[in-house]
């Protein structure tokens with residue numbers, strides 16, 4: 917289960933936080949979820965679902981390919 921985190925940065929702060937799924941810059945609040953021990957930041961719960969559905973399986977396939985070079 918994730919949690920919303922309000923972004924509270926000074927207006928002169930130029931650091932932007934992109935969504936880990938769609939890459940959209942998040943201005944006001946982030947949907948924070950810990951997946952496999954890593955804190956992921958999304959623009960919303962929809963992106964968490966997308967991330968779990970598409971990005972994680974893709975990543976697993978790539979990791980498997982890396983582990984087996986043949």
Ligand SMILES: [Zn+2]
Pocket residue numbers: 935936937938939940958959960963
């Ligand atoms: Zn997103």
